[in-house]
Amino acid sequence: MQRTVLEQVEPVAGDTVSLVLRGADGPLAPWEPGAHVDLALPNWLTRQYSLCGDPADRDSYRVAVRHDRLSRGGSEYVHLFLRTGRTLEVSVPRNNFPLLPAPEYLFLAGGIGITPIVSMLAAAVEAGALATLVYVGRSVATMPFADELRAVHGDRVRVYATEEDGRPDFAALAAALSPQALVYCCGPASMLDAAEAAFAVQQLHIERFKPAVREFAPAKPFTVDCVRSGQTVEVGAQESMLDALNYAGYRVPSGCREGVCGSCEIAVVDGEPEHRDDIGAPPGRMYSCVSRALSSRLAVDL
Ligand code: FES
Structure with missing residues (x-):
């Protein structure tokens, strides 16, 4: 684990704060877009958060935490009790959602699922790829980083506030993609299921926050x-x-x-x-x- 100090807590949407964690003992372990860390909270819970800062910044990590109303104690603690100046242990980053090279990317994000996508979009643009983000949420006020992303990436970012705009048509998005394009999707289960139905399996990369519902044979010793x-x-x-x-x-x-x-x-x-x-x-x-x-x-x- 790495020791960090919580340097900043900042609201980034109605129910979401971003945390900036500064390395307490020098540079932090490097990471690549799509990576996440385990954050050991002072109430003995450990939670996973995608890194959403700049991978070139070795001095600090940035994560975003949505206040889950059905919280099992993690996000509630962050929102109600965590204050700047606190020392927190953070794991070395792990990446289960790596960005593979491609000439074209379509990023699909739902709500807090935007967090791994923030640095992936930046990396894709920097690599000179054709990159589009389709970002879906109930309203813009509930969507972390929506304004920041539009300010940085302009019309590469398409924001769908479903209360006003309805949902994006994944079938139409799939039809417009080149065969070499890769699709990265992170969001609620309903969005991941819709993406799995619309995009070719070899194009689609998804990250789940919750396990898919599946049936297994009864467990044996x-x-x-x-x-x-x-x-x-x-x-x-x-x-x-x-x-x-x-x-x-x-x-x-x-x-x-x-x-x-x-x-x-x-x-x-x-x-x-x-x-x-x-x-x-x-x-x-x-x-x-x-x-x-x-x-x-x-x-x-x-
Ligand atoms: S504890 Fe998260 S995959 Fe096992």
Whole structure:
């Protein structure tokens, strides 16, 4: 973790504040557009936030936090209790949503889903690509950075306030794209589902804040062989692999516990994982908060 000091808390929409976190011990770890960090809050909760500042700024990170009315304690704490001057620990950035090279980009953002897109749009423009942002929200007052983005990127940014403008026509947007274009989408589940229905799977990259609703076979117990320690950990049908490992004394970090952030990644040495995450685990890796095993044993690098 990296020590930072909360330097600025600033409203950027009706229910959203931006936080600027300055490195307390020199330059912060580098990051690329699409990356996020785990922020350890003083109330013992850890939450994931996309970085929405400038990757060239190694002195500070910027994130934005929407006050979720159904908050489990994270965003509520940020909005009600967090004050400037507080020391906060922040993880090294991770990127589950990297910007791949392309001659043309269409960015689709819904509400707070704009946060990873801010730096992606800037990077695409800087690279000389054709880039368009379609930014959707209830009203402009609820859409973080809408004015800032329009001021910087002009008519590359199309803002749809659904109360007045209705929703954008994704099918028409898809028809207007070149085959080489890439589409990056971050927003509520309904928007991600609409994007999946409209755009070709090889063009579309999405980032979920919440896991997709899916059905899995009933969970079965399995055994984890921790190859470095030589210990064996049994995972019961009713518990997660992450909980079983934590209970056995392994300090596997976690954040979302829903398979969307990547904090709990583990290297798999042998056996067949059953991936239940929404990130798409790279070969030889798994996310232990939700994923399980298809084989009766898994060997992991712990
Ligand atoms: S804790 Fe977020 S993916 Fe496992």
